Amino acid sequence: MKSGLYVILATTAALAACSDQPARTAAGTEQPAAAAPVLPSWNQGETRQSIVDFVERVTDPSSPDYVAPPERIAVFDNDGTLWAEQPLYFQLLFALDRVRAMADDHPEWSETEPFRAILEDDREALAGLGMRELLQIIEATHSGMTTAEFDAIVDDWLATATHPRFGVPYTELVYQPMLEVLTYLRDNEFKTFIVSGGGMDMIRSFAERVYGIPPEQVVGSAGELEFSLVEGVPTLTKTPGINFVDDKDGKPVGIHRFIGRRPIFASGNSDGDLQMLQYTAPGDRAAFGLILHHDDGEREWVYDRDSHIGRLDVGLDEAPERGWTVISMKNDWSKIFPSPDLP
Amino acid sequence: MKSGLYVILATTAALAACSDQPARTAAGTEQPAAAAPVLPSWNQGETRQSIVDFVERVTDPSSPDYVAPPERIAVFDNDGTLWAEQPLYFQLLFALDRVRAMADDHPEWSETEPFRAILEDDREALAGLGMRELLQIIEATHSGMTTAEFDAIVDDWLATATHPRFGVPYTELVYQPMLEVLTYLRDNEFKTFIVSGGGMDMIRSFAERVYGIPPEQVVGSAGELEFSLVEGVPTLTKTPGINFVDDKDGKPVGIHRFIGRRPIFASGNSDGDLQMLQYTAPGDRAAFGLILHHDDGEREWVYDRDSHIGRLDVGLDEAPERGWTVISMKNDWSKIFPSPDLP
Numbered sequence: 001m002k003s004g005l006y007v008i009l010a011t012t013a014a015l016a017a018c019s020d021q022p023a024r025t026a027a028g029t030e031q032p033a034a035a036a037p038v039l040p041s042w043n044q045g046e047t048r049q050s051i052v053d054f055v056e057r058v059t060d061p062s063s064p065d066y067v068a069p070p071e072r073i074a075v076f077d078n079d080g081t082l083w084a085e086q087p088l089y090f091q092l093l094f095a096l097d098r099v100r101a102m103a104d105d106h107p108e109w110s111e112t113e114p115f116r117a118i119l120e121d122d123r124e125a126l127a128g129l130g131m132r133e134l135l136q137i138i139e140a141t142h143s144g145m146t147t148a149e150f151d152a153i154v155d156d157w158l159a160t161a162t163h164p165r166f167g168v169p170y171t172e173l174v175y176q177p178m179l180e181v182l183t184y185l186r187d188n189e190f191k192t193f194i195v196s197g198g199g200m201d202m203i204r205s206f207a208e209r210v211y212g213i214p215p216e217q218v219v220g221s222a223g224e225l226e227f228s229l230v231e232g233v234p235t236l237t238k239t240p241g242i243n244f245v246d247d248k249d250g251k252p253v254g255i256h257r258f259i260g261r262r263p264i265f266a267s268g269n270s271d272g273d274l275q276m277l278q279y280t281a282p283g284d285r286a287a288f289g290l291i292l293h294h295d296d297g298e299r300e301w302v303y304d305r306d307s308h309i310g311r312l313d314v315g316l317d318e319a320p321e322r323g324w325t326v327i328s329m330k331n332d333w334s335k336i337f338p339s340p341d342l343p
Numbered sequence: 344m345k346s347g348l349y350v351i352l353a354t355t356a357a358l359a360a361c362s363d364q365p366a367r368t369a370a371g372t373e374q375p376a377a378a379a380p381v382l383p384s385w386n387q388g389e390t391r392q393s394i395v396d397f398v399e400r401v402t403d404p405s406s407p408d409y410v411a412p413p414e415r416i417a418v419f420d421n422d423g424t425l426w427a428e429q430p431l432y433f434q435l436l437f438a439l440d441r442v443r444a445m446a447d448d449h450p451e452w453s454e455t456e457p458f459r460a461i462l463e464d465d466r467e468a469l470a471g472l473g474m475r476e477l478l479q480i481i482e483a484t485h486s487g488m489t490t491a492e493f494d495a496i497v498d499d500w501l502a503t504a505t506h507p508r509f510g511v512p513y514t515e516l517v518y519q520p521m522l523e524v525l526t527y528l529r530d531n532e533f534k535t536f537i538v539s540g541g542g543m544d545m546i547r548s549f550a551e552r553v554y555g556i557p558p559e560q561v562v563g564s565a566g567e568l569e570f571s572l573v574e575g576v577p578t579l580t581k582t583p584g585i586n587f588v589d590d591k592d593g594k595p596v597g598i599h600r601f602i603g604r605r606p607i608f609a610s611g612n613s614d615g616d617l618q619m620l621q622y623t624a625p626g627d628r629a630a631f632g633l634i635l636h637h638d639d640g641e642r643e644w645v646y647d648r649d650s651h652i653g654r655l656d657v658g659l660d661e662a663p664e665r666g667w668t669v670i671s672m673k674n675d676w677s678k679i680f681p682s683p684d685l686p
Contacts, residue, residue: 070557147599191559204603214413215603216534217559227595227618234622236599243600252570256490256579257586258601260547260558275570279577 038184041177041335048332050325051181054288058264059188065286067264069189074265075255075276076178078196078203078220080310081269081292082211084173086301087164089309091198094157098141115140139240142199143223147236154205166342171210176338178292181267182211190265195254196220197247197272201238219258221246251276264288270310277315277324289324291315296330299343381527384520384678391675393668394524397631401607402531408629410607412532417608418598418619419521421539421546421563423653424612424635425554427516429644430507432652434541437500441484458483478585486566486581490544493581497548509685514553519681521635524610525554533608538597539563540590540615544581562601564589594619607631613653620658620667632667634658639673642686 042048058067079085099109099118109115114133117125142150158171166173182192192213196203200220207213224241227234246254252275255263266273266280267290281289293312294303305313319326329336336343385391401410422428442452442461452458457476460468485493501514509516525535535556539546543563550556567584570577589597595618598606609616609623610633624632636655637646648656662669672679679686 070551073559193559200600200603208413216416216536216601218603222600225596225599227592227622229621232625233627234595234618234625236595236622249570252577252579253568256568257543257565258559260543260561275577278572279570279579282575282577284576 039177039180041180041333043332043334045332047325047327051184051288051290054265054286055184055188058286067286071261071264072185072188072190073193073259073261073263074185074190075193075195075219075259075263075267075280076182077268077270077273077276078194078198080294081267081273082174082178082194083170084163084175084300085310086303087309089198090170090173091202092137093170094154094161094202095137095141097157097161098153099137102141135242139223142201143238143240145238147201147225147238150201150238151205154202158206166337168339168342171206172339172342173337174210175292175333176335177333178267179211179338181290182213185265186212191217193217193219193259193263195246195251195266195276197245197250199223200246219246219254221250247272249275252279255279266290267292268315269294270312271314272310274315274318277318277322281322281324283322289319289322290327291319291324292327293329295328296333296336298330299336300329382520382523384523384676386675386677388675390668390670394527394631394633397608397629398527398531401629410629414604414607415528415531415533416536416602416604416606417528417533418536418538418562418602418606418610418623419525420611420613420616420619421537421541423637424610424616425517425521425537426513427506427518427643428653429646430652432541433513433516434545435480436513437497437504437545438480438484440500440504441496442480445484482566482583485542485544486583488581490568490579490581493544494548497545501549509680511682511685514549515682515685516680517553518635518676519678520676521610522554522681524633525556528608529555534560536560536562536602536606538589538594538609538619540588540593542566543589562589562597564593590615592618595622598622609633610635611658612637613655614657615653617658617661620661620665624665624667626665632662632665633670634662634667635670636672638671639676639679641673642679643672 038052039048057063057065058072060066076082079089083090096118099115103109103119106115109119113125114129114137116122117129145153158169161170162168163170163173185192194203194207194211194213194217196219198220200218200222203220204215204218207218208215222243224239224243226237226239228237229235244250244254251273255276263280264287266277268277269292277289277291281287291312293316294301294310296302303310304316305311316326318324381395382391400406400408401415403409419425422432426433439461442458446452446462449458452462456468457472457480459465460472488496501512504513505511506513506516528535537546537550537554537556537560539562541563543561543565546563547558547561550561551558565586567582567586569580569582571580572578587593587597594616598619606623607630609620611620612635620632620634624630634655636659637644637653639645646653647659648654659669661667
């Protein structure tokens, strides 16, 4: 549980960084969609080719690696794989915004840590927050309401909040090349799933619209739930406490529990995805592991082995041994985000 | 947890009954498939008509009750709804068979309750078993192996074990009319799910083959799981302990967690399905609740308000108030099981 919380919450250093509001970058090199119908925002090269080769291999009935459509399960991490995760996991930015929005109803927060530190933007205190305080923030903002109320709060935030660097709604910071991979796989009769350390309820609120992935194909971390009849109306209430942390060892567990089949395609970007990649593509059958390496500081961010958010260390070492493909964002992607106004 | 265990396990009275091995009944009235293409094993009448009317209402784009295909979620209980559950839940019969099969490797069981009572068919002792002992039986037979090993054990049991009354494999005791409902719904772009108090791993081993429901659409109770690399091989091990009980209040919780949408069609047969029916079809929108009433003692079994297995009491009272349809197995079904040799 501890390691999982580490991932869905932020480290203290990262928490402090979220107030930094770096200046918006100049628009990146904008490129028109390539003429190629498949993966147009991917540069030609080994990375793109390895994806195409794999899909052709498992969908060709005459291939020894042919996989029947029901077994074509593809799983994707969300934070840092399908959408950005800097300067902080977007779900934590949501939680901080919620603390500010809820402050009027909680006068006691002006004298209660960690809420006081958030409300006063006390960076020194924020830098000293530990796991327990971060869990307090998540519980205060993610429980104590019905699932319908939570959905409405998230919808409103996604519609109005903007990213500190790019100044656009968070759902515009999804990766165009990964949207193309999702579509390409589905066009080839794959069933695409999200398997995220983030909270399921939040991801489900936009996954169908933004990724084309329906709620029943979103696996993630989850809090506790209680069912009751409120004046005869069936109601699900989000209650305090973490029910499941879908990270690290939890990812293969979540895959077995929610999907019940071993995927043949897995994509992630951090060591939180390592066990999911191991479970999917151990090398004894046709399966594909894909790791996104954030190495483009101009158009996005550069981070890997030492990052508090999305640390990618063991995964980089294991990739060549296990035959996983590593995407260089800088070299392999001609476009990062869907909007023409963004890189 | 207690009430949930009650349902996936058997009561002491029922446990004793499992050794009764009632004589096989004479073959029931065998009827050829009707000419009607839809729901052929259903007799004409209000029950069948209410199902057809509902499906036509929500799939007709000009109807005020029209529901778009992605929201056409249908959920089915398994034990007593899709297949039989007498004289004991089939999963518990499996567990008892496993205790007998594993006895050679557990010489200590000859002197340890509840195992001694099972091995010696000591009905008096079996009748005295409580919840704790029943949990011991489930844990001893459902943990301590990899998920792949468990699947192989279940496959073998399903292929070889036969039902004490009907003398056929358990997977032949699925209800033909319910198979037709599943097909009818899927033909109308519904997505069909199982939401069962029984164990997910066991149901998934046959649901795709028997019901046409893939593993990722099976929600059920589950034990704990651990991921590890065993000599480099990614392995999931079933460990002792119950992770989730998908029964009563747990059913709407399981639906939210695994499916993430409110169904518009729910079918069950016991008070364990009550909350699922309430959550699905509270009367404020187009939704359908369907309850199977076991009232055919000649072709199947008669049980409801006082039964230890599949007790249906509150559900019978609430059905008329909430507009749920109650199936009379005796009057509404012209055929119970798929095989021509069975009723």
